[in-house]
Amino acid sequence: MEAHALTIHEAAILIKKKEISAVELTDAILERIDDVEPLVDAYITVTKEAAKKRAIAADKMIAQGNAGFLAGIPLSIKDLICTKGIRTTCASRMLESFYPPYNATVMDKLNAAGAVMVGKVNMDEFAMGSSTENSGIKPTKNPWDLSRVPGGSSGGSAASVAAEMCLGSLGSDTGGSIRQPASHCGVVGIKPTYGRVSRFGLVAFASSLDQIGPLAKDVTDAAILLNIIAGYDPRDSTSVDQPVPDYVKALTDDIKGLTIGIPKEYHTSTGISESVGTAIDNAMSVFKNAGADFVEITLPHTDYAVAAYYLIAPAEASSNLARYDGVKYGFRSRESQGLLDMYKNTRSLGFGAEVQRRIILGTYALSAGYYDAYYKKASQVRTLIKQDFKNAFDACDVILAPVAPTPAFKIGENIDDPLRMYLSDIFTISANLAGIPGLSVPCGFSAEGLPIGLQLMGNYFDEASILNAAYFFERQTDFHQKKAHLSKALNK
């Protein structure tokens, strides 16, 4: 097997047995990036030299026998996670030349475990979008079909994993931004419980919804990465001080006694494509045949989740993004008459259309006279959505649902209709509003050969149950072993 095709757990064993060195593995990935990146456009920055240095250091640690669990494992990082001295753009002109003076906590943790970052990957600008077309740098292509989007906003993370330009990635999920691209690119992605992973050094979009999580080739790799990044951090006062279980040990492959909830609202929802419907039905049969119990549950406020989200998230964004004023860091417009003019020119030139749309929407929802009707109303509906899930988890252990109503759409197909784009987040948004964990695991393909993901949502801080259920599913199926047909595009 070629080195770039390895999973993290496979590579870690080979490295430990000294059958491959960190330098060899990193070089193999950098070569793969040279080959494939021109087709996929997943990376904003490839950190070749830094990666080589880290790989050499990893080999030293391995030789000395004090290497971390991720020693020599090449990873990509979404370009909104701060990396000290390495450009962090948020795919925005606003941060085009921003070099963070500190590391995000997750980066400190990955570095301590010996991981080798090979680059920063593309995303929708400030994580606002579901297709990576809102990137201010370039669109990323879906490795399974280069005319289609990889999903978003962590489209670069998902595409870089699917195209084997890294062994795993970190993304962030505010309304589905890990799960939906994972689904569209045929990889595994998990959004942990809100507060499970420190947000320190994550460039903020909507602070009450944002959460960092891994994208990986299989469930075991996702569990390995979550083991490293999870945990309380005094530098993030919303991170939660609760013991972190060993997520790899939780993968027992035993689902005896597991009760799976099927939300009736999701499965009667219009807009689910035939291929997604069939794949989800087949996935249910896999669990059913293994003796899992099924129970119908109800999430009565599902219909209101998208509306509540598209008030709360832009409202928080309008506040968070007020910091980009051309003074402390980031872009500043040069031709300005006075301070106010400088603010306005800087923000109008520095932010792309979708970011400006959401800032205006959020400012409107928070402005005098509208606050009660919009923001407060949405926050009240959020309480009801949370309550729906609490009630549901009284009756079941995990909730099974689609991730996205359709497989990946064509580049350009939805770009002129923001509302239509927002509505495609219907199945993922609720988990962020409620704060519960959710993951996507490959569960089938459309007739055109596009991957489809299965979503499993769990109770607060019960990532272990959804990971184990996904692990069981993965062991029963071979969808995660199928690879994007990039070789055809490469003419090899």
Added chain:
Amino acid sequence: MKISREEVLYVANLARLTIDDDDVETFAEQLGSILEYVENLNRVDTSEVLPTAHAIETANAFRKDETTRHLDRNDAIANAPKAEDGHFIVPKVIE
């Protein structure tokens, strides 16, 4: 729901954004359709419901009032578009 040109311009100013004349109509239309969609929320009775600000119950996070090492001043201003002698430089505020 209709949202007027003036409303778009008013809110844009609050958010310190300048919208090109050509784009105001598009923004007004798109925001109008989004706001029309969120009107759906009015079908939910929330008279007895408290708003949720955070998904997870959080308490105030206190720490000891001790000085700790923080970012070095030069590192903190290294990304500033314009800085001098350890200060951020902004355009003239008062004539």
